[in-house]
Amino acid sequence: MARLLCQSQISKMITMHDVVEIIDKTYKGMGEGTVINPTKGTLDLGESSPYPPYHADINSMPAYVGWVDTAGIKWAGGWMDNPKQGLPYVSAIIVLVNPRNGIFTGVLDGTLITNMRTGAQTAVALKYLYPEQKSLTVGLFGAGVQGRTQIAAISEVFDIDELKIYDVAPESAKLFAEEMGSKISGKITICTQPQEAAQGHAVITVTHAKDGFFKKTWFEPGTVLFPMGSYKECEDETLLTADYIVVDHVAQCLHRGALKDLAEAGKVSQEDITATLGELSVGAKKLTASSSSRVLCVPIGTGAMDVAVASVVLQRAEKEGIGDTFNFAI
Missing domain, CATH: 3.30.1780.10 (ornithine cyclodeaminase, domain 1)
Incomplete structure (x- = not known):
């Protein structure tokens, strides 16, 4: 039955x-x-x-x-x-x-x-990448359901000192701030320009964008960048700037999502993957995000x-x- x-x-x-x-x-x-x-x-x-x-x-x-x-x-x-x-x-x-x-x-x-585990994937990845941190700053692109579950999950693991939120629909960002304000320990800043949200220990994109809006110059040292959308949220040059690449599933991440175009062009391969989240979780590989490193993390989602x-x-x-x-x- x-x-x-x-x-x-x-x-x-x-x-x-x-x-x-x-x-x-x-x-x-x-x-x-x-x-x-x-x-x-x-x-x-x-x-x-x-x-x-x-x-x-x-x-x-x-x-x-x-x-x-x-x-x-x-x-x-x-x-x-x-x-x-x-x-x-x-x-x-x-x-x-x-x-x-x-x-x-x-x-x-x-x-x-799906919505809950997608948020939890980011939170757990941050737990592995910032093992000594108790609190974080977060930049978020996308004020929809996925944006909410991202923040709800991260709040289970870290205090959020500041959350910067940008959405192409300003009213959605305002509603997000009203609904989520009581769920984080720090302040929420609504950004009027997208680059303003590209700051934080973690910068997360959860949008339907296909135009590679996230620019290379926005990916600053000291950031773990999570392109979580299904399509193309980041310029290829942005992704190639990463010092380290972490994924949940190597084969899947090379033919779907953020890394797909680069893999098809031969610019990213399995050899360029620093570690999987599974390897970090059991200590098979070590990687701690630092103020001088740019980490690209792509937990594209698995069954x-x-x-x-x-x-x-x-x-x-x-x-x-x-x-x-x-x-x-x-």
């Missing part, structure tokens, strides 16, 4: 604090070799091709996570036209399976889990994170009897 869980039920089963711990454990699993995570497969529904005309793409993201002994897959995509229709940009579902016998155990909404979070949610739901059950084999 598979348990079916909707978004409102999931929200009662998990907190951001929980998700940060789960992501940390799963990166350790990657470093120890107990996570199996193939690269994403993508179905283009018109995001970068003329047909079909839906301005969307959808990814299949399978994984096995040893510490929860669960396999699964997330089917998730982004629909560019949805916000104009009052619909969420991200649509996702997660299916879990018992790896010992192939019995499907859960079908869960994946949108909330393992979704499977791990969904597995913990499912365990709790089963214990409390939350959600409906359904037998697909009838």
Whole structure:
């Protein structure tokens, strides 16, 4: 029997604090070799091709996570036209399976889990890169859902002394500051020019930009830059300025997201990757961000994170009897 869980039920089963711990454990699993995570497969529904005309793409993201002994897959995509229709940009579902016998155990909404674990990935990466820091300054591009989960997750690990926020829609940045002001220990500064937000221990871009708006001159020493958007937020020259490159999944990061164009042009390869987050988590490699270094960190997102979070949610739901059950084999 598979348990079916909707978004409102999931929200009662998990907190951001929980998700940060789960992501940390799963990166350790990657470093120890107990996570199996193939690269994403993508179905283009018109995001970068003329047909079909839906301005969307959808990814299949399978994984096995040893510490929860669960396999699964997330089917998730982004629909560019949805916000104009009052619909969420991200649509996702997660299916879990018992790896010992192939019995499907859960079908869960994946949108909330995606948003939460994406924020937690950044927070955990910063934990590895700033192991001695208790507080940080943060620059953030994008005042949407992902921007909120980024800050919520980082606040679980660090005090935020100052957050600089920029959004192409000033009213969105203002609303963000009003909603998030009570969630951080320091002040929030709304920036009127994008370069003003490119300052901090961590600078994070969570936008739909495709024009490489983040300039080389903005990437200052002492910064860990997180280009988290699915497309092209940074100029190629910006990325090539990095002293160190850290990723979550080498093969995936070289054919998707920020590094894709550089990899296809032969300007970045596996040899240019300093470390994975899994290697940093278990101490297989060492890297500490400093005031003189530019670190590029690309946790593009893996199915393992979704499977791990969904597995913990499912365990709790089963214990409390939350959600409906359904037998697909009838």
